[in-house]
Amino acid sequence: MLSDYIKNITPSATLSVTATANQLKAEGLDVITFGVGEPDFDTPEYIREAGIRAIQKGLTKYTPVNGILSLREAISEKLRRDNNIDYSPEEIIINSGAKHSISTALQAICNPGDEIIIPIPYWVSYPEMVKLVGAVPIFVQTQKENNFKITGEELLSAITPKTKAIFLNTPNNPLGTIYSKNELETIANIAIEKQIYVISDEIYEKMVYDGKKHTSIASLNSEIRELTILINGMSKSYAMTGWRLGYTASNRTVIKTMGTIQSHATSHPSSITQYAGLAALQEHSPVLYEMTEEFNKRRLYMVERLKNMANIDYIYPEGAFYVFVDISKAFGAKVNERLIDSSVSFAELLLEKAHVAVIPGTAFGMDNFIRLSYATSMENIKEGLDRLEAFIKS
Numbered sequence: 001m002l003s004d005y006i007k008n009i010t011p012s013a014t015l016s017v018t019a020t021a022n023q024l025k026a027e028g029l030d031v032i033t034f035g036v037g038e039p040d041f042d043t044p045e046y047i048r049e050a051g052i053r054a055i056q057k058g059l060t061k062y063t064p065v066n067g068i069l070s071l072r073e074a075i076s077e078k079l080r081r082d083n084n085i086d087y088s089p090e091e092i093i094i095n096s097g098a099k100h101s102i103s104t105a106l107q108a109i110c111n112p113g114d115e116i117i118i119p120i121p122y123w124v125s126y127p128e129m130v131k132l133v134g135a136v137p138i139f140v141q142t143q144k145e146n147n148f149k150i151t152g153e154e155l156l157s158a159i160t161p162k163t164k165a166i167f168l169n170t171p172n173n174p175l176g177t178i179y180s181k182n183e184l185e186t187i188a189n190i191a192i193e194k195q196i197y198v199i200s201d202e203i204y205e206k207m208v209y210d211g212k213k214h215t216s217i218a219s220l221n222s223e224i225r226e227l228t229i230l231i232n233g234m235s236k237s238y239a240m241t242g243w244r245l246g247y248t249a250s251n252r253t254v255i256k257t258m259g260t261i262q263s264h265a266t267s268h269p270s271s272i273t274q275y276a277g278l279a280a281l282q283e284h285s286p287v288l289y290e291m292t293e294e295f296n297k298r299r300l301y302m303v304e305r306l307k308n309m310a311n312i313d314y315i316y317p318e319g320a321f322y323v324f325v326d327i328s329k330a331f332g333a334k335v336n337e338r339l340i341d342s343s344v345s346f347a348e349l350l351l352e353k354a355h356v357a358v359i360p361g362t363a364f365g366m367d368n369f370i371r372l373s374y375a376t377s378m379e380n381i382k383e384g385l386d387r388l389e390a391f392i393k394s
Contacts, residue, residue, distance in 0.1 A: 009128050017347070021357035032384035033357045034372040037173065037322070039239040041294075043276075044287045047238060050279030054272045063271050065263045066255070067094025067247070071274050074281040075247055082205075083216045085225065087249040093258050094277075096269045098203045098233035098246035103129045104265070105229045105248055108257040109164055109197060110135040116199075117158050117166040119150040121324070121364035123173050123201070135164065139365060147177045147315060152186040159190075165197035165229070168217060171204040174324045174364045174371040176317025178208060184217045188224040199229045203246075204320040206237040206288065209296050212318050218249070226251050236320075237288060238280045243273045295321050298374040298381055305385045311392055321375045324361070328368035330392065343367050353394075354387040 017035040024031045042048075054060070066072065072089035079085045095101040102125075110116070112134035118126050119140050127137040140158045142148040155166065168187065170179040179187075191198050198217055205214040218228035233246030248258060262268065302323055306314050313326040333340050335349045343360035347370060350356050361369030374381055 005132055005134060008131060012124055012128075017357050017359055020351070024351075024355070029355055031351070031355045031357060032380050032387065033376065034374075034384055035357045035359050036375065037236075037373055038241045038375055039236060039291065039321075040376050041239045041291050043239050043243070044280075044285055046283055046285060047240065047276050047280045051243075051272050051276035054275035059271055059275055061271060063268050063274060065268050066092070066259050067268060068271075068274050068278070071278045071281075072247075074278055075249070078281055079230075079249060084219045085216060085230075085249070087230075091252055091255050092247055092249050093255050093262065094269050094274060095233075095246045095248060095258075095262070096266055097235060097244040098201070098231050099125060099129075100244070100266070101231045101233065101246040101248045102126075102199065102201065103132070104258045104261050105199060105231070105250075105254070106130060106133045106135065107261050108254055109229075111164075113162060114164040115160060115162040116164060117155065117196075118365075119148075119154075119167065121148060121174055121361070121366045121369070122167065123169060124363045126167050136162075138163070144315075148175055149177055149179060149183060150187070152190055155187060155190050159194050159196065163194065163196050165199050166191065167199050167201065169201040171208060171214065171319025173204065173320050174322050174359070174361075174369075175315050176320045176322050176324070177315065178212050178214065178318045179217075181215045181220075184215055185220060188217055188220050191227050192223045195227070197227050197229055198224065199231065201231045203231065203233055203236050205232065207292055207295060207321060208319040209299060210318060214319070229254060234277050234280055238277075239291065240273075240276070240280070243270075243276060245269055245273045245277045295374065298376075298378055299323075301378065302372065302374050302381055302385065305389075309389050309392060321373055323372045323374065324364075324366075324369050325372055326368055327361075327370055327392075331368075335394070343370055346370060350388065350391055354391040356384050356387045356391070 021031045021033045072092045079087050110133045114135045115138045116130045117138045119142050130137045140154050200217050218225045230249040234240040311329040315324045330340050340346050343362050347358050347360040359371040
């Protein structure tokens, strides 16, 4: 009696692990959580106040489906200023979070049987969202020597007459890697030649370190701009995860189609959230820089600690707030007669024995890894890494 599409859909592993950790905390256990992809900072006060003002002014009615014009204008200006891309307000739609942006974009471009290329490792929801629209995820295993970034050769080998788009995530979750301009140019040239969309997830664009620079693939030239579906939002950069505010920029046909879908699905994002997002973009607060600086301190501490732990390896993160840790050397070991033979069994035993929650790498398509988030306090990071190290030694 249920949809065939839902039969092979897996619940979000990141949300599931977080829920389990929270349940254990509620039962009185001292659990350190490295799982959640959420800034641990409060939404900046000036943004919260803008939401309150919107309520007080009665700005609580329906808005245009694509979002209030002033917010789309502010995003247009942001894209021009920060990313060197010229998108008009008519080429932008406001969505209920970047996850909603992606799912609506897939509904707009996909027919049953279309193929969407997904480089491994990937964010947990990409394959499931593809399956939910009746399309087919085509996984491409990337290589460690390329920091697990897809190459031109790998992309070309995956393209068929059924290919509709490729997912591109930079800065990357779970890796923290950043695609260089040259790497993006290679992908762009192939996308143009083969006439496929690039779904460019840029939600972590503000979280880059070591003097690195985020480049949006849409900024390279007018041809790739027409084929790019640029995804971004306020959750990570502005600590607004619960507000649910994302946006999509693309050519007018894609945006118009997404608007038609949204008009029947959600109507539009919360009006209050939109006005809070407008304030976030209009006021250039030092709070955002301070948050990124704090993430950087935690990143450097975490990688230094991991560097000195035996029997593990990791991918050096250049952006976002994750470290992807190779735990394959632990496979074959036993803890109280229970065999560690996967990232799931490792994560389960780590939570059970050390009370540390991590995301198994299988959720991202790579079972030899776990993902650690440093979007938590330095105190938690120190204690959590102490427990992780003791668990590995045991």
